[in-house]
Amino acid sequence: MELARQGRSVDAVIADLEAKRRDDVKWADGRTFGMVYNGGPSVHEVAERAARLYLHENALNTKAFPSLGQIQSEVVGWTANLLHGPDGVAGFLTSGGTESILCAVLAARERGHAERGITEPEIVLAESAHAAFHKGAHLFGLKVRKTRVQDDWTADVDAMAKEVGPNTVLVVGSAPQYPQGVVDPIPAIAELAASVDANCHVDACMGGFVLPFVEMLGREVPPWDFRVEGVHSISADVHKLGYAPKGVSVILHRSKALRKYQTFVFDGWLGGFYASPNLQGTRSGLPMAAAWAVMQHLGIDGYLELTRQTLENADRMRAGIAAIDGIQVLGDGRYHLVALAADQSVEPPIDIFALGDALLARGWFHDRQGPPDTLHSTVSNSNTGVIERYLADLKECVREVRGQVADDRSTNYATLE
Numbered sequence: 001m002e003l004a005r006q007g008r009s010v011d012a013v014i015a016d017l018e019a020k021r022r023d024d025v026k027w028a029d030g031r032t033f034g035m036v037y038n039g040g041p042s043v044h045e046v047a048e049r050a051a052r053l054y055l056h057e058n059a060l061n062t063k064a065f066p067s068l069g070q071i072q073s074e075v076v077g078w079t080a081n082l083l084h085g086p087d088g089v090a091g092f093l094t095s096g097g098t099e100s101i102l103c104a105v106l107a108a109r110e111r112g113h114a115e116r117g118i119t120e121p122e123i124v125l126a127e128s129a130h131a132a133f134h135k136g137a138h139l140f141g142l143k144v145r146k147t148r149v150q151d152d153w154t155a156d157v158d159a160m161a162k163e164v165g166p167n168t169v170l171v172v173g174s175a176p177q178y179p180q181g182v183v184d185p186i187p188a189i190a191e192l193a194a195s196v197d198a199n200c201h202v203d204a205c206m207g208g209f210v211l212p213f214v215e216m217l218g219r220e221v222p223p224w225d226f227r228v229e230g231v232h233s234i235s236a237d238v239h240k241l242g243y244a245p246k247g248v249s250v251i252l253h254r255s256k257a258l259r260k261y262q263t264f265v266f267d268g269w270l271g272g273f274y275a276s277p278n279l280q281g282t283r284s285g286l287p288m289a290a291a292w293a294v295m296q297h298l299g300i301d302g303y304l305e306l307t308r309q310t311l312e313n314a315d316r317m318r319a320g321i322a323a324i325d326g327i328q329v330l331g332d333g334r335y336h337l338v339a340l341a342a343d344q345s346v347e348p349p350i351d352i353f354a355l356g357d358a359l360l361a362r363g364w365f366h367d368r369q370g371p372p373d374t375l376h377s378t379v380s381n382s383n384t385g386v387i388e389r390y391l392a393d394l395k396e397c398v399r400e401v402r403g404q405v406a407d408d409r410s411t412n413y414a415t416l417e
């Protein structure tokens with residue numbers, strides 16, 4: 001591959017990009033469950049206009065771009081408030097959930113080393129905790145002690161307790177965990193972390209911009225945020241159900257002193273003083289400004305309406321699946337995540353990946369996950385207006401694939417090429 005010597009016109013370049021997108025999922029029609037979150041036309045408009053303003057700006061140095069410093073502190077502040085952060089709560093914006101989690105892992109390692117002298121740090125988590133924690137352990141040299149989940153898919157705190165010891169620097173809970181959408185017993189996990197003075201991180205990448213509004217709508221939510229005493233840090237993705245475009249998440253620490261463990265400061269370079277809040281250097285202003293604009297545009301009332309719609313979509317989907325013979329929803333996920341699996345008591349059980357192929361042929365895109373074989377849906381306002389069509393197609397597809405087995409058994413949460 002070689003880049004052509006001669007450049008091409010703006011129109012020609014853009015036309016090529018438009019053509020390239022032909023095989024991409026058509027998220028705008030609502031048939032993709034996750035990955036793109038559609039808050040409606042005005043939300044897209046405000047994001048796009050903010051993006052245009054900040055496309056070229058760089059948050060590397062907020063002395064040059066003080067507006068980005070303000071934007072960061074306001075988005076962080078609003079999020080901390082939603083998550084009941086106490087006085088002194090502090091955070092940063094990152095590029096996404098993975099980076100927020102990496103920062104939390106790093107902060108836990110650094111605190112364990114500084115305050116407890118730990119040189120062989122360990123993380124204790126359930127098998128439902130996001131893969132990004134394993135990535136963090138890999139990058140930063142921690143050992144992961146992973147435990148089974150309970151029958152209801154929540155973290156098994158007794159099993160975790162057996163893995164916690166003097167080298168534990170981080171104990172993880174999720175609100176909710178991604179695969180089945182259930183909220184872990186956060187108070188018990190925080191207590192477990194406190195028993196060895198380890199950090200407790202709550203991964204609310206998925207729930208951070210859902211659960212606060214679910215609670216305001218009057219639906220029961222178990223305790224999970226900073227109101228739980230022993231929670232040190234929380235990750236919450238604005239680019240999921242915060243309805244901001246990709247590239248923005250919030251990492252919060254209970255205090256500035258705890259946040260200090262994730263930052264890097266260096267004053268021995270010919271280039272001058274270097275202070276880094278997260279893992280990036282040069283940092284696009286676009287996602288930060290777009291997130292600010294989306295949050296301002298929606299306000300609490302906007303989020304309440306999007307959340308109400310999301311819950312209606314997800315509840316309808318769960319009820320529809322329950323009414324189809326041969327398939328079921330795993331776990332008691334009450335919010336926006338739906339894990340669709342075969343009902344093993346029906347003979348022969350439906351091959352869930354064959355079902356996924358049949359749905360895909362009709363334009364419905366799910367993550368394929370496992371074990372066990374599951375089609376995963378992150379339901380949002382994006383899917384408003386299509387659920388009845390989906391359930392009708394699902395019913396037909398289940399009938400169609402009875403007795404079939406798909407060749408492709410691969411799962412695909414994230415890919416390389």
Ligand SMILES: *Cc1c(COP(=O)(O)O)cnc(C)c1O
Binds near residue numbers: 097174177205
């Ligand atoms: C999406 C997600 C992450 C990772 O976030 P990215 O923005 O994809 O990097 C982590 N944890 C949970 C529970 C998630 O849903």
